[in-house]
Amino acid sequence: MKRKTFSAAAMTLLIPAMLNLSCSEKRTTAHVSDSVDYNLHIRPILSDRCFKCHGPDANQRKAHLRLDTPEGAMAALKDNPSAHAILPGDPAKSEVYLRLVTTDTAEVMPPVKSNLKINEHEIALIKKWIEQGAKYKPHWAFIPPKSTPPPDVENTAWGHNEIDQFILAKLEANGLEPNEEADKERLLKRVSFDLTGLPPSLALQDKFMADASPDAYAHVVDELLAQPQYGEKMATYWMDVARYADSHGYQDDGLRTMWPWRDWVIHAFNANYPYDRFITWQLAGDLLPNPTKEQLLATGFNRNHKITQEGGVIDEEYRVEYVTDRTNTFGKAFLALTFECAKCHDHKYDPILQQDYYSTFSFFNQVPEKGLVGDITLASLADPPNMKISTADVEKILTFINKKDTAAVPVMIMKDAPAKRPTYILKRGVYDAHGDRVSVGLPKAIMPFDSTVYGNNRLGLARWLTDKKNPLTARVFVNRMWQEFFGRGLVKTAGDFGMQGEMPSHPELLDWLALDFVNNGWDVKRLLKQFVTSAAYRQSSVVSPKKLATDPENILLSHSTRARMSAENVRDMALASSGLLTKDIGGPSIKPYQPKGIWESSTSGRGVLARYVQDHGDKLYRRGLYCFIKRTVPPPSMLVFDGSNRDQCEVKRLRTNTPLQALVLMNDPVVLESARVFAEKLLQEKSTVEQKTVTAFRAIVARNPKAEELKILMTYFDDEKKVFEASPEKAKQYINAGEYPFANITDVASLAALMQVVHTIYNMEESITKV
Known part of the structure; x- marks a missing residue:
């Protein structure tokens, strides 16, 4: 049936969700610093406004002028040997400055037709930089992290670890104070969702609230990190990075079986594999000495691309397209570079030559694969090279794989051909336009690659990547994890550590975290425990007008950032709180409820995925991580909540607020069924309606309701019960939600009314928000 609108009482609780709008970014013009830094002040201006025409790409360079290197910027101009673009110490004789301040539209830079502008403050920065000697520095991300001791702070009473000293020093420098710690209920909800992706159980809530010891919070963090659901939560993030899906993509979009690799990722996080091992096995597990089946399975990471x-x-x-995908994924996933x-050409902003691109490409170009293998039939589930996982493998070796049937499961993996395939620069990126031949290598600006030291294959690539001297690998990972827990990376552009x-x-702080991470064995659980036990993480999310005006994006972290849960967690919250969640770890993907005809309207009409065949029973209640991802038609409810279609590597999801999200929560069969089943369970308990409502509120929102909230919900229950008593058929129709077996409850009006109350709680903004 079509859902009716909520009553006025219910709307009182729901209005915040509809007003959850993003704050507009506010810009201020700061005074010119006494000491102008190239990386901090100048490079961002030049990169954004100048490097397209005067940067690394020689083919696009204008006037033979290069501004991204000191040699290019300070050399005599080709058309006027007596002039220089930049003359250190003398802006009046620096053509760069003169072109910025001229009123001659034919001479001004950037050109009028470019629609780019440099404001007065930026011009003043460039002028002072030239006056101070125009000192260039390598790009900050390519300079190895420096060990900086945590700074001294005035408020020595605040803070639990070194992270807090860095955060507090910046707050104090900007005249801000940190928030008080969040109350225990909200803090438990926050850390539970961040570490497991699930709401805290009522038992855990009771246990934590009753524990008055100073170590209560640390104990609950350890408990959550030890739960197998931790691996599922971490794997959800990694699926986006690895562009995991259950179909090949493109028009036919046939079936593939890569879920055993997903089971390995869950296992690797739960077993706390060091990050260097985690990425080495995925990039080159097949090239390790006498590789195990687990190490071979890990290389499925490289085969998650579209086929x-x-x-x-x-x-x-298409074979070249697959190698291209692996190269691009490597650059974004591990180096955060575009x-x-x-x-197709030298990078316009970053020091990555086209030759560098194809030298990196060469590492991934040795797989004996074809662009087209098999057809849309089941015979092509796993294109070669592949491995088959048998029941014996699962019983003796790959014990973490959740395989219940007896048939062997084929999985795509990596394996280099015996004969080395030559790699050429592809002119304009065209697959058959061969240019110069290249050997394996990487951009020198990051860190030199010596094949005699590292090796000339993917294992050498992994060794280079996990070398302690690599300036990017650890920084990129700790920044991504910071983004997951704090809502915004220390580097906001988590996928781009380059000049743009x-x-x-x-x-x-970023450097301190990166070095500490590496020096402590690339220990992921240790890193995350540092995050969640810090005072910075534990702050209240309440924001004062002063803080909102001073720092609208909460860059300085003067309070906790409210953020809507991910698409998977919205589903998981409903299933877990109602008791419906199937807690099996791993296994094949499942097909949940979905509107009819979506697959059929977007398919070629061929193959086993031409029609959507919904699953039943316990499979319907598995976590969002396990929902079947067909690339051409991803799960619609997840897309509404900004889920990924997994076409390519993604390191940060968009976060939008749209009316469609409210419509999904009001009408999604998963939410309605969860509300119905939860209401049935509550009605079978020996308690008052008020006590049942409190239980539902705690299970969903993870805190006790306020008196006013409880009053609204009780009034709503009474009103709805009267409506359903007057219309029994309407009550029966409303509770007819989902396939889970129905409880034998004769008071249908009370069931329908309580289901409405539970459903209203599910629709509260706070229910799907990390507060």
């Missing part, structure tokens, strides 16, 4: 099964395609064109920009990316908000 075509359409007849008539040019085989080499490698893809150098596929943003500078770190707390550079010393």
Whole structure:
């Protein structure tokens, strides 16, 4: 049936969700610093406004002028040997400055037709920088992290670990104070969702609230980190990075079986594999000495890209496309650099030459794969190279894989061909336009690659990546994890540490975390425990007008940031709180409730995925992590909540607020069924309606309701019960939600009314928000 609108009483609780709008960014013009820093002040201006025409890309360079290097910027101009773009110490004789301040529209830079402008404050910065000697520095991200001791702070009573000293020093420098610690109920909800992706159980809530010891919070953090659901939560993030899906993509979008690799990722996080091992096995597990089946399975990371099964395609064109995907994914996933920009030409902003791109490409170009293998039939579930996982493997070796049937499961993995395939620069990126031949290598600006030291294959690539001297690997990972827990990375552009990316908000903290992470064995659980036990993480999310005006994006972290849960967690919250959640770890993906006809309207009409065949029974109640991802038609309810379609590597999801999200929560069968089942369970308890309502509120929102909230919900129950008593058929129709077996409850009006109350609580903004 179509859902009716909520009553006025219920709307009182729901209005905040509809007003959850993002704050507009506010810009202020600061005074010119006494000491102007190239990386902090100048490079962002030049990169954004100048490097496209005067940067690394020689093919696009204008006037033979290069401004991204000191040699280029300070050399005599080709058209006027007596002039220089930049003359250190003398802005009046620096053509860069003169072109910025001229009123001649034919001479001014950036050109009028570019629609780019440099404001007065930025011009003043450039002038002072030139006056101070125009000192260039390597890009901050390519300078190895420096060990900086935590700074001294005035408020020595605040803080639980070194993270807090870095945060507090910046707050004090900007005249702000940190918030008080969040109350225990909200703090428990926050850390439970961050570490497991699930709401805290009522038993855990009771236990934590009753524990008055100073170590109560630390104990609950350890308990959550030890739960197997921790691995599921971490794997959800990694699926986006690895572009995991259950179909090949492209038009036919046939079935693939990569879920055993997903089971390995869950296992690796739960077993707390060091991050260097975690990424080495995924990049090159097959090249380790005498690789185990687990190490081979880990390399499925490289085979998660889209694969075509359409007849008539040019085989080499698509084979090159797969190698391109692996190269681009490597650049973004591990280095946070836009490698893809150098596929067709030298990078316009970052020091990545087209030759560098194809030297990196060469590492992934040795797989004996084809662009088109098999067809849309089941025979092509796993294109070669692949491995088959048998029941014996699961019983003896790969014990973490949740395989219940006896048939062997084929999984795509990596394996290099015996003969080395030559790699060429592809002119303009065209698959058959071969230029110069290249050998394996990486951009020198990051860190030199010596094949005699590291090796000339993917294992050498992994060794280079996990070398302690690599300036990017640890920084990139700790920043991504910070983004997951604090809502915004220390580098906001988590996928771009290049010159077009943003500078770190707390550079010393980023470096301290990166070095501490590496020096302590790349221990992921230790890193996350540092995050969640810090005072910075434990702050209240209440924001004062002063803080909102001073720091609208909460870059300085003067309070906790409210953020809506991920698409998967919205589903998980409903299932877990109602008791419906199936807690099996791993296994094949499932097909939950979905509107009819979506697959059928977007399919070629061929293959086993031409029609959507919904699952039943316990499979319907599995976590969002396990929902079947068909690339051409991803799960619609998850897309509404900004879920990924997994077409390519994604390190940060968008976060939107739209009316469609409210419509999903009001009408999604998962939410309605959860409300019905939860209401049935509550009615079977020996308690008052008020006590039942409190139990539901605690299970969903993870705190006790306020007196006013409880009053609204009780009034709503009474009103709805009267409506359903007057219309029994309407009550029966309303409770007819989902396939879970119905309890034998004769008071249908009370059941329908209580279901309405539970459903209203599910629709509260706070229910789907980390507060």
